[in-house]
Amino acid sequence: MKFIIPALFYLFFSLQSLASNPKIDSLKTTLSYTKVDTIRVSILNQIATEFIYISYDSILPYSQKALNLSAEINFPKGKGLALKNQSIYYFYAGNQVESINKIEKAVQLFKEIKDDLELAKAYQSYGVLLKNQGDSKKALEKFSLSINFHQKADNQQGVIDNLINNGNIYQNQGDFDKALETFQKAKKFNSKLNDLNSKASILSGEGLIAEKKGDFDEAIQKLTESLELFKQLDNERLICGMYNNLANISRKQGNYLESITNFENALVSAERMNNPRLQGIILNNLANAYLDINDDDKAGTLYKRAISIIKDLDESTYASLLINLSIIQTNQKEYEFALKSLDSSLTIFREQGSKVYIVNNLFNIAYNHLKLNNLPKAKAYYEEARSIAEEIEDQYSSLFIYNGLGEVYLKENKLDSAYYYASKAFSISKEIKALPEESSAAELLYNISKSGGKPEDALKYLEVFNKLKDSLFDDEKSKALGILEAELGFKSLKEQLELEKQNQQLENEAKVNRRETLILVLAFAFLALIIVIILLLKIRKNKTKANVLLNQKNNEIELKNLKLKESNLQKNKLFSIISHDLRSPVNSLSQIFDMYAAQQISDEEFKDWLPEVNKNISSTRLLIDNLLNWASETLNEAQVEKSTFLLNPEVNSLYDLFYSPLREKNIQFENKVTEDFKIYVDVNTLKLVVRNLISNAIKFCNAEDKISISATHFEKFDRICIQDTGVGMTSEVAKHLFSNSSITSSLGTNKEEGKGVGSVLCKTFIEENGGRIWVDFSEVGKGTRICFEVPTQPKEQ
Numbered sequence: 001m002k003f004i005i006p007a008l009f010y011l012f013f014s015l016q017s018l019a020s021n022p023k024i025d026s027l028k029t030t031l032s033y034t035k036v037d038t039i040r041v042s043i044l045n046q047i048a049t050e051f052i053y054i055s056y057d058s059i060l061p062y063s064q065k066a067l068n069l070s071a072e073i074n075f076p077k078g079k080g081l082a083l084k085n086q087s088i089y090y091f092y093a094g095n096q097v098e099s100i101n102k103i104e105k106a107v108q109l110f111k112e113i114k115d116d117l118e119l120a121k122a123y124q125s126y127g128v129l130l131k132n133q134g135d136s137k138k139a140l141e142k143f144s145l146s147i148n149f150h151q152k153a154d155n156q157q158g159v160i161d162n163l164i165n166n167g168n169i170y171q172n173q174g175d176f177d178k179a180l181e182t183f184q185k186a187k188k189f190n191s192k193l194n195d196l197n198s199k200a201s202i203l204s205g206e207g208l209i210a211e212k213k214g215d216f217d218e219a220i221q222k223l224t225e226s227l228e229l230f231k232q233l234d235n236e237r238l239i240c241g242m243y244n245n246l247a248n249i250s251r252k253q254g255n256y257l258e259s260i261t262n263f264e265n266a267l268v269s270a271e272r273m274n275n276p277r278l279q280g281i282i283l284n285n286l287a288n289a290y291l292d293i294n295d296d297d298k299a300g301t302l303y304k305r306a307i308s309i310i311k312d313l314d315e316s317t318y319a320s321l322l323i324n325l326s327i328i329q330t331n332q333k334e335y336e337f338a339l340k341s342l343d344s345s346l347t348i349f350r351e352q353g354s355k356v357y358i359v360n361n362l363f364n365i366a367y368n369h370l371k372l373n374n375l376p377k378a379k380a381y382y383e384e385a386r387s388i389a390e391e392i393e394d395q396y397s398s399l400f401i402y403n404g405l406g407e408v409y410l411k412e413n414k415l416d417s418a419y420y421y422a423s424k425a426f427s428i429s430k431e432i433k434a435l436p437e438e439s440s441a442a443e444l445l446y447n448i449s450k451s452g453g454k455p456e457d458a459l460k461y462l463e464v465f466n467k468l469k470d471s472l473f474d475d476e477k478s479k480a481l482g483i484l485e486a487e488l489g490f491k492s493l494k495e496q497l498e499l500e501k502q503n504q505q506l507e508n509e510a511k512v513n514r515r516e517t518l519i520l521v522l523a524f525a526f527l528a529l530i531i532v533i534i535l536l537l538k539i540r541k542n543k544t545k546a547n548v549l550l551n552q553k554n555n556e557i558e559l560k561n562l563k564l565k566e567s568n569l570q571k572n573k574l575f576s577i578i579s580h581d582l583r584s585p586v587n588s589l590s591q592i593f594d595m596y597a598a599q600q601i602s603d604e605e606f607k608d609w610l611p612e613v614n615k616n617i618s619s620t621r622l623l624i625d626n627l628l629n630w631a632s633e634t635l636n637e638a639q640v641e642k643s644t645f646l647l648n649p650e651v652n653s654l655y656d657l658f659y660s661p662l663r664e665k666n667i668q669f670e671n672k673v674t675e676d677f678k679i680y681v682d683v684n685t686l687k688l689v690v691r692n693l694i695s696n697a698i699k700f701c702n703a704e705d706k707i708s709i710s711a712t713h714f715e716k717f718d719r720i721c722i723q724d725t726g727v728g729m730t731s732e733v734a735k736h737l738f739s740n741s742s743i744t745s746s747l748g749t750n751k752e753e754g755k756g757v758g759s760v761l762c763k764t765f766i767e768e769n770g771g772r773i774w775v776d777f778s779e780v781g782k783g784t785r786i787c788f789e790v791p792t793q794p795k796e797q
Contacts, residue, residue, distance in 0.1 A: 024050050041066045041078035048085040057274060059089040080109035080118060084125050091129050092277060092313070099129055120149030120158050127165060134316050134352035136169050143169075160189045160198045164205060171209045174355035174392030179209055200229035204242060212356060214395035214432035216249050223249070240269035244282055251289045252396070254436060259289045277317075280310030284321050296328050303328070319348035320357065323364060335368045342368070359389045359397045366404055370411075379408050399428040399437050406444050415452045422448055439468040640682045640768050644793055647720070648673045650687065651709050658694055666703045672710040679711070679718050680793035685765040689773075692758035693722040693786055700784070701726035717792055721776060723785040734775040734784075738763045766790065 024047055031043045044066035051058040063085040070078035087102035103126045110119035127142030143162045150158030163186035170179035183202050190198045207222030227242035247262030263286040270278035287302035303325050310317045322345040329338035346361040366381035382405045389398045406422035409415070426441035428434075442465040449458035595601050651671045655662075662669055679686070690709070697707045705725045712719045729737075737759055766773045771790035778784040 037069060037073045038075055038078065041069050041073075041075055041082075044069070045078065045081040045085060048082070052085075052088055057089075057093075059085055059092075063089065076109050076113050077115060077118060080106045080113075080115075080122065083109070084122055087125060087129060091132065092275065096129075096133055103129060116149045117153040117155055117158075120146045120153055120155065123149065124158065124162055124165070127162070131165070131169055132314065132316075134348070134354075136173060136353060140166060140169055156189055156193055157195060157198070160186050160193070160195065163189065164198065164201045167202075167205050168208075171205060171212070172354060172356065174212075174359075174388075174394065176209050176213065176393060180206065196229050197233055197235070200226045200233070200238065203229070204238075204245065208245065211245070211249055211252075212394055212396065214399075214428070214434070216253060216432065219249055220246065236269055237273065240266045240273075240278070243269070244285060247289070248285060251285075251292055252434070254292075256289060256293050259292075260286065263289055276309050277313045280306045280313065280321075281317050283309070284317060284324060288324060291324070291327055296331055300325075300328050315348055316352060316354070316357075319345035323357075323361060326364060326368075330364075330368055330371065333371075335372050338368050339365060355388050355392050356394060356397070359385050359392075359394060359401075362388070363397065363401055363404065366401075370404065370408060373411075375408055375411060379405070382408060395428050395432060396434070399425045399432075399434065399441070402428070403437070403441055403444060406441075406448065410444070410448055410451065413451075415448055418448045419445070419452070435468060439465060442468060640685065642680055642682050642769065642793075644678050644680045645683060646675070647677050647679045647686075647711055648675045650683070651690065654687070654691055654694055657691065658698060661698050662707075665698065665701060665705070667698060667701050668704075668706040670706065670708040672708055674711070677711050677713070679720075679790065681769050681771075681790045682765075685769055689762045689765055689788065690720070690722065692762055696758060697722055697724040697726065697784070700724065700728075705783075713792075714789075715792075717771070717789045719787055719789045721785055721787040723777075723783065725783040728780045728783050729775075729778045730780060731778070734778040737775055738773050762788070 027043050027047050027050070031040060031047070034040050034043060044062050048059045048062040048066065051062065063082045066078055067082035067086070070076070070082060083102045083106035087099045087106065090096075090099035090102060103122065107119065107122045107126065110122050123142045123146035127139045127146060130136075130142060131139035143165050147159050147162045150156075150162065163182055167179045167182035167186065170176070170182060183205055186198065186202050190202070203222045203226040207219045207226060210216075210222060211219035223242055223245050227239065227246070230238040230242060243262045243266040247259045247266065250256075250259035250262060263282055267279065267282045267286060270282055283302050283306035287299040287306065290296075290302065291299035303321055307318070307321050307325070310321065322341045326338040326341040326345075329335075329341065342361055342365045346358070346365065349357040349361055362381045362385035366378045366385065369375075369378035369381065382401055386398065386401045386405065389401055402421040402425035406418045406420075406425065409418035409421065422441055422444045426438060426445060429438035429441055442461045446458050446461040446465055449455075449461060648671065651673050655669050655671065658669075661667075694707065694709075701707065701724050707722070707724045710721050710723070712721075763773055766788045769790050771788055773786070773788035776785045776787040
């Protein structure tokens with residue numbers, strides 16, 4: 001004898017008040033042109049809610065967008081609704097901790113903004129989540145809070161929904177009287193609203209109670225009415241639930257093909273909704289139907305599929321699957337393994353306080369002990385199951401328990417007790433029209449009467465047994481026929497679906513052909529248009545490119561002409577410098593030596609001339625260096641070779657070079673460059689620039705003036721400044737000193753002549769090193785500060 005527990009679709013009824021029929025396309029269209037942020041948040045939350053009934057994995061992205069936007073605009077209500085939707089997503093995804101975390105945050109938000117209606121809905125969702133996690137006690141508390149706040153917000157529909165949820169919990173716990181009382185309250189409230197969805201949900205709840213009491217006729221009537229109403233409402237999710245519940249009843253009545261067909265319809269619907277929890281529940285129930293017709297292999301495959309899906313999502317259904325798996329283990333005489341599965345499931349159901357499932361679990365444990373011939377344990381578990389089943393008035397479960405107790409007492413040869421329980425099983429099975437169980441009870445009564453020496457009673461029950469056996473075509477033959485009917489039914493259904501698929505495919509092919517022809521015509525026209533546009537664009541591009549290139553060449557030619565004119569002016573100026581400023585000192589020097597050689601001047605007079613001679617030689621040497629560097633740069637022969645070196649020693653060497661002119665004018669020279677200061681530049685360039693700037697500073701300083709050199713590190717460049725306290729210059733002269741390449745000169749404080757080449761070379765060579773040079777400060781009578789910058793050494797990659 002097998003006793004299989006069906007996992008019912010409680011989730012169908014508890015979530016039904018959270019949303020109505022899908023309107024996602026319409027909502028998306030509205031969202032696309034809505035600009036007001038609060039309205040956008042509301043639409044995003046509505047879309048997320050609608051996806052609860054279609055594809056749960058789409059809940060998260062829309063609710064997250066709503067959450068982010070609500071945070072940006074400080075919209076707590078929108079944030080609360082988004083969190084509530086996310087709690088449902090995480091429930092379906094199997095993350096129960098995060099699910100509870102999200103709904104608690106939503107509840108807290110609605111409390112803070114004192115929104116009674118949304119707080120009521122949040123408590124309702126909280127109750128649903130707790131109920132489906134098996135915590136019925138806390139779920140009832142949340143539903144009661146929801147009812148209170150719905151009443152405070154004057155929302156009668158919310159009151160009805162939560163009464164229905166409470167009723168479903170009571171019937172799940174086996175408290176059928178309280179469940180029916182709660183459904184009657186819901187009916188009373190709904191009599192004014194006449195909401196079809198609520199009416200259908202109440203009917204389905206009452207139908208489940210009738211089923212558990214063994215009144216299959218009433219159960220079928222109420223569930224069928226509920227199914228028709230849900231069809232009118234086009235609520236696919238709840239239609240799926242009704243198919244599942246009707247399939248359970250058909251299975252109990254031995255209508256295997258009808259049962260399997262209904263379960264298959266429900267499974268297709270659950271897969272279309274992408275709801276793994278519902279898939280697991282239906283797979284469990286479908287496996288039960290195959291187990292009924294002794295197709296253990298098919299049942300085992302379906303149980304394993306269901307367990308892999310449901311294990312981390314729904315503890316109650318997981319426990320039910322363990323019971324059902326134990327049935328197969330029992331059939332294969334693996335009684336110890338079956339008892340381990342049953343012990344695990346019993347622990348879960350005891351924690352949840354689900355009496356209906358506890359009864360089923362206890363019966364199966366007792367049955368396995370009976371098979372092991374462990375009669376004391378079998379009797380103890382049967383008695384505990386009987387006590388609870390009678391308490392909750394579960395007739396269907398009771399008849400199996402009575403039959404089991406009859407078998408135990410028969411084996412103990414306690415025939416009076418055996419007859420008592422077997423008679424009760426026989427009476428109930430006749431009352432609820434459970435023919436297979438009636439046949440089993442008649443067979444047990446026959447064996448008891450035969451053992452007790454009551455041939456007349458034995459013959460009577462044997463005749464009943466044979467009659468039932470004939471009417472059922474023998475239980476095994478009936479089940480074999482069920483398998484055959486199922487196979488034939490599925491084959492017929494498959495052929496019908498294949499034919500419809502072929503017709504649809506032909507129609508689709510015709511549409512595709514027409515569409516492809518139109519697309520080809522449009523494609524050729526579009527391609528021709530594209531070719532014309534490309535050719536026009538190419539012609540225009542080539543013309544534009546040619547004009548740009550021509551302008552570039554013209555600009556280059558013009559720039560070269562300007563440079564050439566400037567170079568010619570510089571060249572003419574330099575030639576005049578060479579012809580005068582270079583030749584004059586050399587001629588003077590030559591005349592002095594000629595006069596000394598001809599003894600026209602004495603040794604003392606010659607010695608007096610030597611400082612002046614040395615001064616002319618130093619000036620001439622600097623001039624020659626500058627001229628050679630200018631010439632090299634002009635001919636593009638100068639090579640910039642940057643390196644990193646210490647600056648302080650180089651400044652000191654330049655001090656030594658200018659020692660004589662500095663001493664002659666009694667000018668104080670200060671090297672402010674730190675000893676560890678390093679600079680990245682061409683060393684020859686640096687020497688030339690600093691030498692010219694020091695020379696100019698000396699030139700324009702009076703006696704007792706001061707010259708200083710400083711250096712500063714910056715993030716991307718190094719700055720060197722030469723400052724003097726000399727005569728300074730006007731702002732106009734300072735402005736143009738390094739702004740062009742023209743050669744200008746002026747006399748120093750001791751009538752020193754300048755050649756004008758130095759400033760040009762300084763500007764040129766600093767720019768060659770990627771830097772810049774400028775007059776940082778100058779004022780007549782106060783002095784001048786000239787600075788230049790060069791880039792720091794690039795960091796190695």
